[in-house]
Amino acid sequence: MATTFHKMHGLGNDFVIFDAREADVPLDAARVRLLADRHRGIGCDQLIRLSPSDKADLLMDIWNADGGEAEACGNAARCVAALTGAKTIDSAGGLLEAEAGDDSVSITLPPPRFQWDEIPIADPMDTAPVPMAWDVLEGADAVNVGNPHLVFFVDDADAVALGEIGPQIEHDPAFPERINVNVAEVRDGRLKLRTFERGAGLTEACGTGACASAVAAIRRKLLASPVAVDMPGGSLTIHWAPGDPIVMQGAATHVFTGEVDLEALR
Incomplete structure (x- = not known):
């Protein structure tokens, strides 16, 4: 049938x-x-x-x-x-x-969550930044926007071998529900983003990854809302203020x- x-x-x-x-x-x-x-x-x-x-x-x-x-x-x-x-x-x-x-x-x-047990992470630790490193990636912000994300701010998002490092981080025992991995580059007042999605791998775009990365950039005062997020497949606009819900707009x-x-x- x-x-x-x-x-x-x-x-x-x-x-x-x-x-x-x-x-x-x-x-x-x-x-x-x-x-x-x-x-x-x-x-x-x-x-x-x-x-x-x-x-x-x-x-x-x-x-x-x-x-x-x-x-x-x-x-x-x-x-x-x-x-x-x-x-x-x-x-x-x-x-x-x-x-x-x-x-x-x-x-x-819904508003993002930032506590270690809300991500979740297996043991109590800071989440901005997370005191862990994988190869060239370190100092990530952990954000839960309905699903768990790590956001690494880097000088060159394209230079990161995300297809190789992503699976290592996704399956690290520190993350009992696994985790999505984002590498973000601030460029010309915008955010350039690549995401390794938990259970899917490298994707053309990740809406929750864009939300988590924009939230992390705003918290670090790297950018102000609204944040334009450019991904391989296209761009999203993210609006957020501390304590508020996140608004994502795109095609x-x-x-x-x-x-x-x-x-x-x-």
């Missing part, structure tokens, strides 16, 4: 979205890995399932390409809002507010609608 899906992306960070608000779409880690496979499945960084919610217009469940579940995904939230017109989105990372315009979507995320693109036989996946 064929199940309808939507392929969408936010600045190249791509998703397979199933709308299960009227009929269940059964998913597990193994099936997600098959669907996310770019050679044997549909291909995506994350897979999204929409379900009914008693707290919001809908519930957004998120799986990374490796089959692991994620709490938050800013780019996916923008795509879901553009696809469905939802004004409120429930997620494991908190309740999100959405506003879709003609060319962009704004998502309001969301519908690529195509298709059907897949979930039972035929092998």
Whole structure:
């Protein structure tokens, strides 16, 4: 039996979205890995399932390409809002507010968290900066924006071998829920960003990574809100003041609608 899906992306960070608000779409880690496979499945960084919610217009469940579940995904939230017109989105990372315009979507995320046990980190320690180092990367800010992030400020974001260092940091025992890794460069009053996403690897863009990095830059007084964040796939604008929610604004693109036989996946 064929199940309808939507392929969408936010600045190249791509998703397979199933709308299960009227009929269940059964998913597990193994099936997600098959669907996310770019050679044997549909291909995506994350897979999204929409379900009914008693707290919001809908519930957004998120799986990374490796089959692991994620709490938050800013780019996916923008795509879901553009696809469905939802004004409120429930997620494991908190309740999100959405506003879709003609060319962009704004998502309001809960206020960021900074305490070691809110990231979480296995042992008590400072989080701005974290007193740990991996190869050339040290002195990161730890920020939870619905999911956990480390933000390293560097002189040249392109020069960091993030594809090699990222997995080491993601799986470090210091981070019991693993962690997303960002390298950020302040350039011409903007933030240049590359992200290694937990469970997905290097991606064209990361909405929550942009939020975490902008928050860290504002806290360090490197930049003032709003912060323009440039990633390989495009740019986002992040608004934040201490104690307030985070507002992220950027594009969301519908690529195509298709059907897949979930039972035929092998």
